[in-house]
Amino acid sequence: MPACDKQTYDVLIIGAGLSGICSLYHLRKRFPQWRIGCIEAGSDVGGVWHWNRYPGCRIDTESLSYAFSFDKELLQEWSWPETFSTQADMHAYIKRVAEKHDLYDDIRFNTRIKSASWDDDERVWTFADENNNRYTTRFFVSCLGFLSAPTLPAIEGVHGFRGQAFHTSCWPANLDIGRDFAGKNIGVIGTGATGIQTITALSKETSIKSLTVFQRTANWSAPLRNTKIAREQMEAVRNGGYEGIFQTCANSLTGFLHTADPRKTLEVTPEERVAHWEKLYNEPGFGKWLGVFSDTYTNREANTLYSEFMADKIRSRVNDSEMAQSLIPKNHGFGTRRVPLESGYYEAFNKPNVHLVDLQKTPIAHIARSSVVLDNAEEYEVDVLIYATGFDAITGAFSAVHWRAKNGRPLVGFAGDGRQDNREPIWPDHRPSTFLGLMAPAMPNTFMVLGPHQPFGNATRSVEHAVSVISDVLAFCAEKDYEYVEPEQWAVDEWTQHVVECSKGALANEVDSWMTGVNNNVKGKTVRSVARYSGSAIEYRRRCEECKQQGYKGLQFA
Ligand code: NA7
Numbered sequence: 001m002p003a004c005d006k007q008t009y010d011v012l013i014i015g016a017g018l019s020g021i022c023s024l025y026h027l028r029k030r031f032p033q034w035r036i037g038c039i040e041a042g043s044d045v046g047g048v049w050h051w052n053r054y055p056g057c058r059i060d061t062e063s064l065s066y067a068f069s070f071d072k073e074l075l076q077e078w079s080w081p082e083t084f085s086t087q088a089d090m091h092a093y094i095k096r097v098a099e100k101h102d103l104y105d106d107i108r109f110n111t112r113i114k115s116a117s118w119d120d121d122e123r124v125w126t127f128a129d130e131n132n133n134r135y136t137t138r139f140f141v142s143c144l145g146f147l148s149a150p151t152l153p154a155i156e157g158v159h160g161f162r163g164q165a166f167h168t169s170c171w172p173a174n175l176d177i178g179r180d181f182a183g184k185n186i187g188v189i190g191t192g193a194t195g196i197q198t199i200t201a202l203s204k205e206t207s208i209k210s211l212t213v214f215q216r217t218a219n220w221s222a223p224l225r226n227t228k229i230a231r232e233q234m235e236a237v238r239n240g241g242y243e244g245i246f247q248t249c250a251n252s253l254t255g256f257l258h259t260a261d262p263r264k265t266l267e268v269t270p271e272e273r274v275a276h277w278e279k280l281y282n283e284p285g286f287g288k289w290l291g292v293f294s295d296t297y298t299n300r301e302a303n304t305l306y307s308e309f310m311a312d313k314i315r316s317r318v319n320d321s322e323m324a325q326s327l328i329p330k331n332h333g334f335g336t337r338r339v340p341l342e343s344g345y346y347e348a349f350n351k352p353n354v355h356l357v358d359l360q361k362t363p364i365a366h367i368a369r370s371s372v373v374l375d376n377a378e379e380y381e382v383d384v385l386i387y388a389t390g391f392d393a394i395t396g397a398f399s400a401v402h403w404r405a406k407n408g409r410p411l412v413g414f415a416g417d418g419r420q421d422n423r424e425p426i427w428p429d430h431r432p433s434t435f436l437g438l439m440a441p442a443m444p445n446t447f448m449v450l451g452p453h454q455p456f457g458n459a460t461r462s463v464e465h466a467v468s469v470i471s472d473v474l475a476f477c478a479e480k481d482y483e484y485v486e487p488e489q490w491a492v493d494e495w496t497q498h499v500v501e502c503s504k505g506a507l508a509n510e511v512d513s514w515m516t517g518v519n520n521n522v523k524g525k526t527v528r529s530v531a532r533y534s535g536s537a538i539e540y541r542r543r544c545e546e547c548k549q550q551g552y553k554g555l556q557f558a
Pocket residue numbers: 147152153154155189190191192193194195214215216217338359388389390391514521
């Protein structure tokens with residue numbers, strides 16, 4: 001795409017991760033007469049699979065179930081080397097999709113959007129990038145990603161550290177841990193899914209002098225059990241296996257290959273219970289999170305029993321009992337946060353050069369020029385400091401853009417954010433309101449893929465569905481010659497209320513995590529909100545279809 005000052009589109013997609021390239025492929029195919037473009041902040045396609053290049057980065061959804069189902073030809077060509085792909089393999093696959101369908105030509109890379117404003121007279125959006133290039137479009141599809149705005153810890157001294165320091169999603173290009181970390185003291189802050197993968201990979205690098213893990217909240221984690229995919233196995237998947245895989249995903253509540261056991265935990269004998277848990281523990285993938293008894297995440301007693309089973313597993317894997325105790329979560333039950341799957345995480349702490357600093361006992365006071373200093377003045381010298389401190393999730397990518405939506409309203413905000421005007425943000429206090437998780441009020445002609453209030457689950461399965469729904473709405477607009485679509489307020493209220501209702505009773509909603517909209521490093525994001533739809537993916541698809549069958553009841557067109 002040539003450099004220019006002003007571009008005009010019928011549909012502009014922002015973000016070229018899984019959502020963006022799926023949108024670009026389908027919309028371009030369905031509306032060949034329209035000008036459709038895509039803007040991406042990074043230098044390549046891939047989204048999270050482009051940015052997250054930290055050592056050990058790997059998907060913990062089965063690759064075979066994560067592939068795009070629409071490109072049957074590529075599925076026949078492609079060989080997944082492992083059950084759970086590395087970042088490099090995931091990225092190679094997404095790049096191949098983009099190359100095969102000539103998507104690169106329609107993507108403008110290295111372009112970060114800073115502002116967006118809706119013109120109610122012209123009924124168009126105008127976006128501006130950091131260099132003040134402008135892009136005007138009738139329809140806008142947000143593919144901004146829900147884990148794309150990295151956050152550094154709000155700890156004093158973060159910017160004064162004189163050694164090498166970076167967030168895991170900004171891993172320096174060409175950094176070779178064997179060469180560049182040899183003989184060095186490495187510190188990692190954060191023990192979420194990213195921290196757990198990074199720490200495990202670094203612990204296996206023998207040339208590192210010391211690895212110090214700063215853990216604020218212990219996370220429940222369980223074995224990934226990755227395996228190579230043999231040639232014959234891959235052949236079998238190509239010869240009919242994919243259909244079964246995608247069908248299993250379609251029938252599952254989350255879009256993953258794993259489905260809960262319909263029995264309740266206390267309905268079965270203790271022996272049967274443990275046998276089921278052991279089986280899941282020894283199998284690959286998310287079964288140990290999602291294949292458990294159906295009441296595990298709503299019944300406190302059931303959850304406690306399962307958590308105890310998992311705590312015993314941790315104790316059996318960590319030699320030092322005090323360290324094991326620190327690694328067992330205290331304030332939340334198993335599976336009430338996103339469960340990271342690991343490949344030797346607990347064994348990492350048996351190595352003499354790996355140290356665990358339990359910040360629950362003593363928090364970090366500040367970061368000094370070459371060390372991390374705790375509240376009790378204990379000091380840990382580090383040469384390299386790695387922030388595995390997560391993301392301003394779900395609403396964060398929206399917060400990074402200055403929005404002037406309908407009537408000049410900002411999109412995201414919170415009391416005390418220093419805004420000059422007093423217009424109420426559409427999502428005050430980072431609390432999203434949406435219609436079907438696809439559209440937001442006062443945001444005409446805007447659609448979101450993997451936005452707030454879409455169901456939790458297998459991302460690619462959700463993306464393909466969302467893109468098909470959006471594509472149908474756009475086809476409806478094209479057919480009726482509508483140039484304006486916005487959700488009606490009652491429909492937004494009803495759906496948002498339904499999302500909140502569905503979340504009730506889930507133990508996960510009593511826990512702070514990115515999934516409940518909490519991030520202490522982001523101003524105003526300290527109160528839990530319901531950011532994801534916890535009704536099932538099946539129910540979600542039914543509701544989207546019902547809306548279509550009712551002539552898009554809840555949407556207002558002009
Ligand atoms: P997460 O899961 O949000 O984890 C971030 C980690 O960083 C977590 O352990 C945090 O502790 C820790 N953290 C954050 N801020 C601080 C401060 N200020 N001090 C100490 N520790 C801190 O992000 P990930 O990148 O690991 O994973 C995000 C998702 O990406 C993951 O779920 C997958 O779906 C892919 P806390 O728990 O807040 O106490």
